[in-house]
Amino acid sequence: MARLGRVFLADQPLHVIQRGNDRGAIFFRPEDYALYRTLLGEAARHHGCAVHAYVLMTNHVHVLLTPRTGGSVSRLMQWLGIRYVRQVNTAHRRTGTLWEGRFRSAPIESEAHLLACYRYIELNPVRAGMAAAPGDYPWSSYRAHAEGAADALVSDHPLFMALGADAAERQASYRALFAEALGEDWIAGLRAATNGGWAFGGDRFKEQIAAAARRRVTPLPKGRPHEGESPDQQLSLL
Numbered sequence: 025m026a027r028l029g030r031v032f033l034a035d036q037p038l039h040v041i042q043r044g045n046d047r048g049a050i051f052f053r054p055e056d057y058a059l060y061r062t063l064l065g066e067a068a069r070h071h072g073c074a075v076h077a078y079v080l081m082t083n084h085v086h087v088l089l090t091p092r093t094g095g096s097v098s099r100l101m102q103w104l105g106i107r108y109v110r111q112v113n114t115a116h117r118r119t120g121t122l123w124e125g126r127f128r129s130a131p132i133e134s135e136a137h138l139l140a141c142y143r144y145i146e147l148n149p150v151r152a153g154m155a156a157a158p159g160d161y162p163w164s165s166y167r168a169h170a171e172g173a174a175d176a177l178v179s180d181h182p183l184f185m186a187l188g189a190d191a192a193e194r195q196a197s198y199r200a201l202f203a204e205a206l207g208e209d210w211i212a213g214l215r216a217a218t219n220g221g222w223a224f225g226g227d228r229f230k231e232q233i234a235a236a237a238r239r240r241v242t243p244l245p246k247g248r249p250h251e252g253e254s255p256d257q258q259l260s261l262l
Contacts, residue, residue, distance in 0.1 A: 030098075030129055030221050031129075031130075031131050031221065031223065031233060031237045031239070031241060032091060032094045032095065032097050032129075033094055033131065033236055033237065034091060034094050035090060035091075035092070036090065036091075036131050036233070037076070037088060037089070037090045037131070037132045037134055037138055037141075037181065038090070038091065038097060038132065039087075039088050039129060039132050039145075039214065039217075039224070040086070040088075040089065040101070040127055040129045040218075041084060041085065041086050041087075041127065041128045041129070041218055041219075042084060042085050042101070042123060042124075042127040043083060043084040043123070043124040044083040044084060044122055044123065045120075045122055045123055045124045046124065047083050047084075048083060048122075049082050050082070050083055050085070050112075050122045051082055055115075056112055056115075057080050057162075057163045059108065059112070060085070060104075060108055061078075061163070061177055063104050063107055064078070064087070064104055064177060065176055065177040067100045067101075067104040068089065068100060068177070068179075070103065071091075071097075071099045071100040071103065072091065072092030072093060072096045073089045073090065073091045073092065073096050073097065073100050074090045074092075074181075075087060075088070075165075075177050075178060075179055076088045076089060076090065076138075076142065076165075076178070076179065076180055077141070077142040077145045077146060077165045077169070078145065078165050078177065079145050079146060079148045079149065079161070079163065079164040080164070081148055081152065081163075082154075086144075086145040086148060087145075088132070088138075088141050088145055090181065101127050105123060109122050109123070128218050128219050128221065129218060129221065130214070130220075130221065130222060130223065130224045131223045131225075131233050131241070132224050133223075133224065133226060133229040135183070136225055136226060136229070137214075137224060138181060138183050139183055139184065139201060141214065142169065142184070142198075143201060143202060144206055144211065145164070145165070146158045146164045146165060146169070147202075147206070148164070149161035149164065158170075159171065165177070165178050169184065169195070169198050170195055170198050170199045170202075171195060172191055172192075172195050184198070220243060221241075222241050222242055222243060223241040223242070230242055
């Protein structure tokens with residue numbers, strides 16, 4: 025069965041993850057992290073994407089962004105990937121790609137899950153045992169959101185801006201969100217949606233994304249298809 029195309033819609037927040045080839049490292053020294061962050065900012069400005077949250081891990085990256093047009097994300101990731109690999113290969117005298125195939129992504133229902141996705145991304149170093157608290161890790165957007173640190177890469181979503189009347193109030197409200205742990209089922213759901221290219225949200229949201237994208241945005245039910253059901257019917261919008 026042919027692989028479904030990914031879902032990219034204008035003004036629809038998207039969780040993006042890209043991994044290193046064979047889960048190998050993509051950053052080898054602090055300068056590499058700084059380079060990637062700089063290039064991501066350039067790519068976002070050039071291709072019309074607002075980056076809301078991010079984390080740069082040793083062998084993968086997470087980014088939450090909103091594209092201005094449907095084609096913005098693919099162009100951003102292609103531009104970024106080529107330039108980053110070229111410069112890292114030159115600096116480290118290596119050859120070949122760093123990336124494990126194409127990036128993965130999932131449309132995120134804003135009202136229900138967007139700020140939780142911020143937290144999921146920024147808590148990655150804590151879950152991985154690389155930091156005791158999200159603020160201890162230097163290569164994420166947490167300090168910008170929770171402490172007001174300058175970060176030219178971050179362009180916050182209106183839902184974050186609605187956390188308070190001024191920056192101090194927003195930062196305090198955001199820090200308070202971390203008092204409640206993300207549920208394991210929620211984490212598993214986001215991971216499955218991102219790896220599968222499915223929409224992450226409620227049924228109505230999934231229906232809206234499916235209609236806009238003109239493709240199914242949930243996995244097919246497990247088990248054999250109903251007798252007499254054609255391949256086209258199996259791929260109908262869910």
